[in-house]
Amino acid sequence: MQNISELVEQVINEENIISAVFSGIQKKAIKTFNKVTIKKVTIQNEVKYQFEYFYDKNVEHKNLEDNETKAEISNLLETYFKQALINTTHSDYHILINKKGEAKINKKAPTKKFEEVSHNRKKKYILNEGELSPFLIELGIMTSEGKIVNSKYDKFKQINRYLELVSDCIPYLDKNKTIRIIDFGCGKAYLTFALYDYLVLKMGYNVEIVGLDLKENVIKFCSNLAKKLNYDDLRFEQGDIKGFDQFGDVDMVISLHACNTATDEALAKAVNWGAKVILAVPCCQHEFLKKIKNDKMIPMMKFGIIKEKLASLLTDSVRANVLEIMGYRTQVLEFIDMEHTPKNIMIRAFFEETSNIDKVVNQYKEFKNEWSISPYIEEAFGKSLTDKL
Secondary structure (H helix, E strand, O other): OHHHHHHHHHHHOHHHHEEEEEEEEOOOOOOOEEEEEEEEEEEEEEEEEEEEOOOOEEEEEEEHHHHHHHHHHHHHHHHHHHEEEEEOOEEEEEEOOOOOEEEEEEOOOOOOOOOEEEOOOOOOOOOOOOOOOOHHHHHOOOOOOOOEEEHHHHHHHHHHHHHHHHOOHHHHOOOOOOOEEEEEOOOOOOOHHHHHHHHHHHHOOEEEEEEEOOOOOHHHHHHHHHHHHOOOOOEEEOOOOOOOOOOOOOOEEEEEEEEOOOHHHHHHHHHHHHHOOOEEEOOOOOOOOOOOOOOHHHHOOOOHHHHHHHHHHHHHHHHHHHHHOOOOEEEEEEEOOOOOOOEEEEEEEEEEOOHHHHHHHHHHHHHHHHHOOOHHHHHHOOOOHHHHH
16 A cells, blocks of 8 residues: 555445544644544435544534545544554554654454444434423423424424533533523523423533523413423523623523524623533524625625625624634534524534634634624623733
């Protein structure tokens, strides 16, 4: 085998990858994940390669096709890792990369047999059909026999996806104290009730959760349901994001589908409270639609629907970078699958005193200048942000 690119082509095109492990971060690499593994899976009758990225406190997944897999394996070996073990049905390949970036590839007889992993089987959720859940029954999602109502199945999957994302936040929540959580714009509070059920009844945490919404009838409904379920540490109050000042500090702030700049207000509140975890799913990002200017992007921006999507992406990019400037490790994730709702971007942030803030600040300033924008989020944050810029 002459080089890595030839090996990658061979194991994808001619052989059958069973698994792979990449480890040993290169000194030149920017530290992100610590390890990556690969396995072949079948999803809706299509064969894919599932990549698992192991970070310090969570794991992320990607399911890639052949060409994407080739590019990602090459990228991992060229940019991030010093060694890899690739198991195929034909051979085992042990790859070692020296300080000069030269690869040594040792080929041995195969040690593993392929066992197909299918993702078409029924998924195991945090909440499962057949397991009675009082709050799901009361909200009309589950029958008293434990069956999910057909018309509510998308909502059931949305709740489970939300709890999966919350589960990654557990290492940042101190089980030895009462955890304060604020849910801005909670609406009918499907996810707020799910959060309480998960953290208190399943995980055994002590919490104080406040759901906040502007609609009086919604607050009345949710308050009555919380009492009926004996969710003693869950309460609902009428009010807006900007005016809520009952707590001096909060551990976790949630803002799902807060409209336009209300998301910026929620993020500012969260950071000023010193929240360890922030979950935000922005909605109706109108702020930049009439503000953005970039002569190079006229071929995109002359089409209204594309410009609208572009403005939304720019808005969320600004928010994610501002959180990094404020010391948070920030991720932009899919909240739920596209077929269930178009509002599928979640900004998830963990306070970790991010290093390299100067670099992020410089990139952020260049980004603003490129698009000729003055984001409202800077006004929402005030001095705490402007002092860093």
